[in-house]
Amino acid sequence: MKLALAQINPTVGDIEGNARLITAAIDAARRAGAEIIAVPELAILGYPPKDLLLKRGLVARCEQAVRGIAAGCTDIAAIIGSPRAHTNPTGRGLHNSAALCRGGRIELWYDKRLLPTYDVFDESRYFDPGRQAGIFEHRGRLIGLAVCEDFWNDETIFQRRLYAEDTVSDLLGCGVELVINISASPFVVGKPEFRRQLFGRIASRIRSPVALVNQVGGNDDLVFDGYSMVLGSDGGLIAAARGFGEDLLLVDLPTHQRRDFESDDLADLFDALVLGVRDYMRKCGFAGSIVALSGGIDSAIVAAIARAALGPDAVRGVGMPSRFSSPGSIEDARDLADRLGIRFDLLPIEPAHESMLQLVKPLFDETGQPPGVAEENIQARIRGNVVMSLSNKTGALLLTTGNKSELAVGYCTLYGDMAGGLAVISDVPKTTVYRLARWMNEHPQRCGLTQPPIPENTITKPPSAELRPDQTDQDTLPPYDILDEIILRYVERCDDVDRIIEETKIDADLVRNVCRMIDRNEYKRRQMPVGLKVTGRAFGSGWRMPIAARGV
Numbered sequence: 001m002k003l004a005l006a007q008i009n010p011t012v013g014d015i016e017g018n019a020r021l022i023t024a025a026i027d028a029a030r031r032a033g034a035e036i037i038a039v040p041e042l043a044i045l046g047y048p049p050k051d052l053l054l055k056r057g058l059v060a061r062c063e064q065a066v067r068g069i070a071a072g073c074t075d076i077a078a079i080i081g082s083p084r085a086h087t088n089p090t091g092r093g094l095h096n097s098a099a100l101c102r103g104g105r106i107e108l109w110y111d112k113r114l115l116p117t118y119d120v121f122d123e124s125r126y127f128d129p130g131r132q133a134g135i136f137e138h139r140g141r142l143i144g145l146a147v148c149e150d151f152w153n154d155e156t157i158f159q160r161r162l163y164a165e166d167t168v169s170d171l172l173g174c175g176v177e178l179v180i181n182i183s184a185s186p187f188v189v190g191k192p193e194f195r196r197q198l199f200g201r202i203a204s205r206i207r208s209p210v211a212l213v214n215q216v217g218g219n220d221d222l223v224f225d226g227y228s229m230v231l232g233s234d235g236g237l238i239a240a241a242r243g244f245g246e247d248l249l250l251v252d253l254p255t256h257q258r259r260d261f262e263s264d265d266l267a268d269l270f271d272a273l274v275l276g277v278r279d280y281m282r283k284c285g286f287a288g289s290i291v292a293l294s295g296g297i298d299s300a301i302v303a304a305i306a307r308a309a310l311g312p313d314a315v316r317g318v319g320m321p322s323r324f325s326s327p328g329s330i331e332d333a334r335d336l337a338d339r340l341g342i343r344f345d346l347l348p349i350e351p352a353h354e355s356m357l358q359l360v361k362p363l364f365d366e367t368g369q370p371p372g373v374a375e376e377n378i379q380a381r382i383r384g385n386v387v388m389s390l391s392n393k394t395g396a397l398l399l400t401t402g403n404k405s406e407l408a409v410g411y412c413t414l415y416g417d418m419a420g421g422l423a424v425i426s427d428v429p430k431t432t433v434y435r436l437a438r439w440m441n442e443h444p445q446r447c448g449l450t451q452p453p454i455p456e457n458t459i460t461k462p463p464s465a466e467l468r469p470d471q472t473d474q475d476t477l478p479p480y481d482i483l484d485e486i487i488l489r490y491v492e493r494c495d496d497v498d499r500i501i502e503e504t505k506i507d508a509d510l511v512r513n514v515c516r517m518i519d520r521n522e523y524k525r526r527q528m529p530v531g532l533k534v535t536g537r538a539f540g541s542g543w544r545m546p547i548a549a550r551g552v
Contacts, residue, residue: 001035001036001138001139001141001178001252001253002032002033002034002035002036002250002251002252002253003034003035003036003037003038003178003180003211003230003250003251003252003253004025004028004029004032004034004036004037004038004248004249004250004251005037005038005211005212005213005228005230005241005248005249005251006022006025006026006028006029006037006038006039006040006213006248007040007213007214007215007216007226007228007241007245007246007247007248007249008021008022008025008039008040008043008215008216008246009021009215009216009217009246009279010040010043010044010045010046010047010215010217011046011219011283012045012046012047012048012049012050012052012219012220012283013045013046013049013052014046015044015045015058015061015062015065016065018043018044018045018046018065019044019065019068019069021043022039022043022044022069022078022080023069023072025037025039025248026069026072026073026076026078028248029076029248029250030075030076032248032250034076034250035076035077035138035139036076036077036078036079036138036143036180037076037077037078037079038078038079038180038182038211038213039078039079039080039081039182039213040081040182040183040184040213040214040215041081041096041098041112041147041148041182041183041184041215042081042082042083042096042184043080043081043082043182043215044062044065044066044080044081044082045058045062045082045083046219047081047184047215047219047224048120048121048184048219048222049083050122053083053094053126054126059083059084059085059094060085062082062083062084063082063083063084063085065082066080066082066099066101066106067105067106069101070099070101070102070104070105070106071104071105072104073101073102073103073104074103074104077100077101077102077138078100078101078102079098079099079100079101079145079180079182080098080099080101081096081097081098081099081147081182081184082097082098082099083095083096083097083126083127084097084099084109084111086128088128091128092125092126092127092128093128094126094127094128095109095111095112095127095128095130096111096112096115096123096126096127096147097109097110097111097112097130097147098110098112098134098145098147098182100136100145102138107136108134108136110130110132110134110145110146110147111128111129111130111131111132112127112129112130112147112148112149112150113129113130113131113147113150113165113167114129114149114150114152114153114162114163114165114167115127115129115149116149116152116162118162118542119536119537119542120186120221120222120533120540120541120542121149121542123149133167133170133171133174134146135171135174135176141177141178142174142175142176142177143176143177143178143179143180144171144174144176144178144179144180144206144208145179145180145181145182146167146179146180146181146182147181147182147183148181148182148183148184148185150167150168150181151167151168151181151198151199151202151210152198153165153166153167153168154168154198154201154202154205156201157197157198157201168202168205168206171206171208172205172206176206176208177208177209178208178209178210178211178253179202179203179206179208179209179210179211180210180211180213181199181210181211181212181213182213183212183213183214183215184214184215184224185214185215185224185225186222186223186224186225186533187222187223187224187225187268187272187533187534188533188534188535188536189265189268189269189534189535190265191225192225192227192243192261192263192268193261193263195212195214195227195229196227196229196231196237196240196261196263199212199229199231200231200235200236200237201235202231203231203232203233203234203235204233204234204235207233208233209230209231209232209233209238209253209254210230210231211228211229211230211231211251212228212229212230212231213228213249214226214227214228216244216245216246216247216275217275217279218275218276218277218278218279218280218283218532219279219283220280220530220541221530221531221532221533221538221540221541222533222541223244223272223273223275223276223279223532223533223534225243225244225268225271225272226241226242226243226244226245226246226247227240227241227242227243227263228240228241228247228249229241229249229261230249230251230253232254233254237261238251238253239251240261240262243263243268243271244268244271244272244274244275245275266435266436266439267439267443267446269428269432269436269534270305270308270436270439270440270446272532272534273305273424273425273428273532273534274305274308274309275309276424276532277289277305277306277309277310277399277422277424277532278309278310280397280422280530280532281309281310281314281397284397286395286396286397286421287314287395287396288310288314288315288316288394288395288396288397289306289310289314289315289316289396289397289398289399290316290317290318290387290390290391290394290396290397290398290399291303291306291315291316291317291318291398291399291401292317292318292319292320292383292387292398292401292417293317293318293319293333293336293337293344294319294325294329294333294401295319295325295326295328295329295330295331295332295333295336295458296329296332296401296458296463296464297433297434297437297454297458297459297463298401298402298403298406298425298433299333299401300332300336300437300453300454300455300458301401301425301428301433301436301437301440301454302399302400302401302424302425303315303317303336303337303340303342304336304340304440304447304453304454305424305425306399306424307340307341307342307447307448307453308446308447308448311448312340312341312342312448315340315342315343316342316343316344316345316390316396317333317336317337317340317342317343317344317345318344318345318346318347318386318387318390319333319334319344319345319346319347320346320347320348320349320382320383320386320387321346321348321349321350322348322349322350322353322379322467323350323353324379324467324468324469324471328457328461330346332455332457332458332461334346335455335457336453336454336455336458339449339451339452339453339454339455340447340449340453347386349379349382349383349386352382353378353379353382356378356382357375357378360378376465376467376468377413377416377467379416379467380413380416380417380465380467381413381415381416383416383417384413384415384416384417384418384419385419387419387420388419388420391420391421397420397421397422398419398420398421399420399421399422399423399424400417400418400419400420400421400422400423400424400426400528400529401417401424401425402417402418402423402425402426402528403425403426403428403429403430403433404425404426404427404428404429404430404487404535404538404539405429405430405431405477405480405483405484405487406430407423407426407521407524407525407528407531407539408483408487408491408517408518408521408539409477409483409487409514409517409518409521410517410520410521410524411465411473411476411477412524414524414527418524418527418528418529420529421529421530422529422530422531422532423528423529423530423531423532424531424532425532426528426529426531426532426538426539426540427531427532427533427534427535427538427539427540428534428535429480429484429487429488429535430463430480430483430484431480431481431484432484434459437454437458437459438459440452440453440454441453441454441459462474463480478510478514482506482510483514485504485506486500486504486506486510486511486514486515487514487518489503489504490514490515490518491518491537491539492535492536492537494537497511497512497515500515519545519549522545522546522547523547525539525543526547
């Protein structure tokens with residue numbers, strides 16, 4: 001049996017455009033001699049559609065588009081992800097389904113049975129679960145169907161299963177010779193390898209090859225890595241599509257050669273951020289980008305990622321030194337722009353800074369307080385005003401440069417460095433920023449360059465916001481390796497304070513202070529731009545903490 005997995009990049013809501021992508025993939029699979037082709041979960045609409053599913057008539061348009069594609073499936077079977085309406089007297093009235101298109105019509109619908117409601121997922125808001133196993137016969141072979149989460153409940157992989165229902169067990173003893181899972185599984189660092197282990201375990205459990213076709217592309221804060229794959233009945237990898245790009249994986253079962261799975265965490269992280277920036281720009285209709293270049297490592301990383309995603313002509317760097325900016329920082333910013341081949345404008349903010357200080361002086365003097373953070377943040381807000389005004393004037397998207405460590409503890413300025421349209425590294429901890437910078441310098445060709453993109457001085461100098469004389473981040477924050485360990489445990493693992501203190505042996509007062517900072521800065525994070533999710537828990541659509549609450 002020749003199977004095709006069409007790893008496509010749909011745009012959410014673009015039903016006609018997505019239908020063209022699916023039709024083109026079916027045509028290519030047909031020319032290659034495939035008997036069956038599968039496309040990702042909800043491919044006709046794009047994932048995640050969110051409240052688009054509440055719009056009247058949209059689901060009917062999806063079903064109509066699938067029927068139109070099915071009319072051309074006379075000599076090939078296609079499995080297409082789509083929402084579909086049902087007429088049951090109770091429930092939401094929708095299923096997340098896989099349509100088996102064959103013989104010029106939709107022959108069978110399989111409805112997703114396990115609906116995730118954790119992290120970024122909210123499927124029970126829209127869909128009702130299916131109740132039946134999906135099994136059909138194709139040329140004398142029994143084939144099983146599943147949709148994404150249906151397979152994310154294996155008791156040997158997950159310490160605590162989320163669902164009482166075991167959908168995999170329904171496929172045991174049925175004689176299926178292949179199971180096809182259509183997915184829209186978002187990327188987080190390490191997930192491609194975990195996904196391979198999970199689906200390999202399922203394949204060996206049901207003693208049948210398992211094919212996974214996964215969506216690729218960026219949609220808002222989520223990036224989908226692709227890495228579609230076929231696992232043999234022994235759990236070993238038979239074939240895999242590439243990561244972070246569209247692909248048509250063709251597999252001859254059962255004779256296809258075994259292979260190793262190639263996935264590197266830093267390379268995947270870089271590719272995810274590049275794809276997230278490129279697709280956000282493309283799907284939102286932006287032609288150019290702006291990055292405020294301070295000479296620091298965060299803005300350098302963001303500019304290099306933007307350059308890799310968009311090309312040098314679509315990236316504009318702006319340096320805005322103040323009275324506290326060191327000459328070295330200005331030179332580092334200029335060096336970065338030269339290495340990347342991007343435009344660099346230098347706009348000193350001293351006149352605006354002095355004018356603003358004089359403007360607010362009478363009111364500030366009334367407080368009787370000495371100069372402090374409020375005066376420092378004026379500089380950040382002037383810079384935010386400048387680059388947002390430039391964005392407004394040119395139509396280019398301002399990319400913010402704050403990392404996860406800063407956002408966690410509020411080491412950032414509202415309406416200043418937080419201003420912008422896309423927070424590229426908002427889910428990348430500071431220690432990982434440094435590792436990624438080293439990796440990028442070791443692989444400059446991934447940025448389209450022949451020399452390392454990040455100046456060495458940018459990597460080695462102490463990080464500083466340069467809002468007061470001789471300032472460094474560690475004047476206010478603990479060393480980043482300690483800070484990131486606390487953030488990992490408190491934010492991503494949801495450990496309580498006492499457990500963090502006990503297990504890490506970090507100073508108890510320091511742990512408590514950092515966790516308080518994380519709690520009380522929720523109001524800032526709620527106002528940040530959309531940020532690309534690359535870890536298990538990001539400050540985005542899956543983070544739902546109250547603002548008006550006491551720290552716990």
